[in-house]
Amino acid sequence: MASAVNFYHINNSYVYKKFGDGVILRLLIITGFLALFASALTYFYARVKLFSITLIVFYVCNGLLSSAFFYNTHVIFFYIIMAFFVAFPVMCLIIFALDTHYALFCTDASFLVVFVWLFIFLFFLINLIAFVTRIIHV
Amino acid sequence: MSETVKKIFISAGDSSGDIHGANLMRCLIGKNPDIKFYGLGKENMVQAGLQGLHDMSKKSLMWLHVLTELSTFIQMKRDCVRFFKEERPYAVILIDYCGFNLHLARAAKRLKIPVIYYICPQLWAHGSWRIKKMKKWVDKLLVIYPFEKPFYENAGIPVTYVGHPLFDEIHQEGCNNKIVEELKEHGGKNIVSLLPGSRKQEIVRLLPLFLKASVQIYQKIPSARFLVSCSDEHYYELIHDITKEFTIPYKIVKGNIHELINASNLCIASAGTVTLQLAYYLKPMIIVYKISPFGYFIAKPFLVTPYIGLVNKLANKMIAPEILMFRKNISWLVNQATQLLVNEQKRQTCIQELTALIKTIGQTGASEHAADKILNLLGSKGDQANKTRHNTSDAG
Numbered sequence: 001m002a003s004a005v006n007f008y009h010i011n012n013s014y015v016y017k018k019f020g021d022g023v024i025l026r027l028l029i030i031t032g033f034l035a036l037f038a039s040a041l042t043y044f045y046a047r048v049k050l051f052s053i054t055l056i057v058f059y060v061c062n063g064l065l066s067s068a069f070f071y072n073t074h075v076i077f078f079y080i081i082m083a084f085f086v087a088f089p090v091m092c093l094i095i096f097a098l099d100t101h102y103a104l105f106c107t108d109a110s111f112l113v114v115f116v117w118l119f120i121f122l123f124f125l126i127n128l129i130a131f132v133t134r135i136i137h138v
Numbered sequence: 139m140s141e142t143v144k145k146i147f148i149s150a151g152d153s154s155g156d157i158h159g160a161n162l163m164r165c166l167i168g169k170n171p172d173i174k175f176y177g178l179g180k181e182n183m184v185q186a187g188l189q190g191l192h193d194m195s196k197k198s199l200m201w202l203h204v205l206t207e208l209s210t211f212i213q214m215k216r217d218c219v220r221f222f223k224e225e226r227p228y229a230v231i232l233i234d235y236c237g238f239n240l241h242l243a244r245a246a247k248r249l250k251i252p253v254i255y256y257i258c259p260q261l262w263a264h265g266s267w268r269i270k271k272m273k274k275w276v277d278k279l280l281v282i283y284p285f286e287k288p289f290y291e292n293a294g295i296p297v298t299y300v301g302h303p304l305f306d307e308i309h310q311e312g313c314n315n316k317i318v319e320e321l322k323e324h325g326g327k328n329i330v331s332l333l334p335g336s337r338k339q340e341i342v343r344l345l346p347l348f349l350k351a352s353v354q355i356y357q358k359i360p361s362a363r364f365l366v367s368c369s370d371e372h373y374y375e376l377i378h379d380i381t382k383e384f385t386i387p388y389k390i391v392k393g394n395i396h397e398l399i400n401a402s403n404l405c406i407a408s409a410g411t412v413t414l415q416l417a418y419y420l421k422p423m424i425i426v427y428k429i430s431p432f433g434y435f436i437a438k439p440f441l442v443t444p445y446i447g448l449v450n451k452l453a454n455k456m457i458a459p460e461i462l463m464f465r466k467n468i469s470w471l472v473n474q475a476t477q478l479l480v481n482e483q484k485r486q487t488c489i490q491e492l493t494a495l496i497k498t499i500g501q502t503g504a505s506e507h508a509a510d511k512i513l514n515l516l517g518s519k520g521d522q523a524n525k526t527r528h529n530t531s532d533a534g
Contacts, residue, residue, distance in 0.1 A: 043439060100267040106275075108236075108265060110265055113436055117432075
């Protein structure tokens, strides 16, 4: 998982060689923000398929950003972020989807959606703070 | 114990369910004195003859508060399941309180005990996917709103519309005209009642908004007087503390909800069953539900009905102004209240539509109908359960 989103691959890409990591990071943060906005909108209007797509885009962008910011310097922090802000919300969504389709649990699983959204916002916020900190340092 | 005694398990968690459950129990015992009730209920059900498995007097919890009592709920469920296994009741009757009762439904269904759900959760309003759970774990639904019947029928669940037990209770309790006259004397001809709900969270969330709006209504209509409902005396101090900060002519009315409604010219109420009481007394009303912006965002995809007020949902049109508030839309509230107080034509239109609605849904006898349906079901499924019980005991 970590190696899949390792920023090392981006470092060897054409875009990186041509423009440097600043452009890529900016692109990722903007795409991540747009994906977050689109996810919120599609969720609000209950467009399930579009919501799934925008959510995947959000997690890919923010996963790459976290990898860029933390993988080489704070690897444990990176894994904690991945576990809490990617694996846990995705698991919540899968449980909720399974419950709505197969009526598995007596307890209403819709409260899991609250966790998903709290963690989505926090995940983006962490990346944004890391991004801003990096700009200030540069 | 005699073989003729029929043990029925019944469960209700909150106060309104307790009242409806007690009425249902009395009707069932009236029709079949051999029935003996076991289960979960509060003081009304205990008075009606329930042999409680747990003390439910302080269990009416919402949302995260449930987590603080999680171990108690787990223990309660264990005890109920043990009762199902050891005593094999003829039927399990569940009343509202879906968060806990669905656990019991699944447990009973696994043991092949007939499960009857009386006063179903409002799946037609939000979270309609849970209908699959009802279909899996419930044998019969006894619904209290006419539009619920096709909703559940379409999902393939056996369902009967029995009417709303609230109208039985209004009929039984009646209205003390002396108190109504006393309240009217306090208020004059423009009495506005504020009904923020019976739970603490509702009172804290809604009452300050209602009072802010009342200050502006009072500025526009100086003859207006305000009655603040305090349906639970435990919260009198809370209501008093909130209300005393506002400079309007008000009176806090403990209990006496029928009298308070009857004395009013307009009611500002939280969305809930109280709006049906208002409709019964043909009172123009404004329905308010407050939610945080984040809460609204989370809940919006799950909302099924376009209306938050029961009367509007029942009429399938906006007969009483309603608002799902996530900002402080006090000016909207003030405008609607002023119009309903001053504009006679608007008042009359609202009253006429409420009259038409009450003619269709306001019949009494819900508990009687529900009892009949349950006894019919016990006649057929109860025998099967009885066979299963004997087979299990033979095998044991």
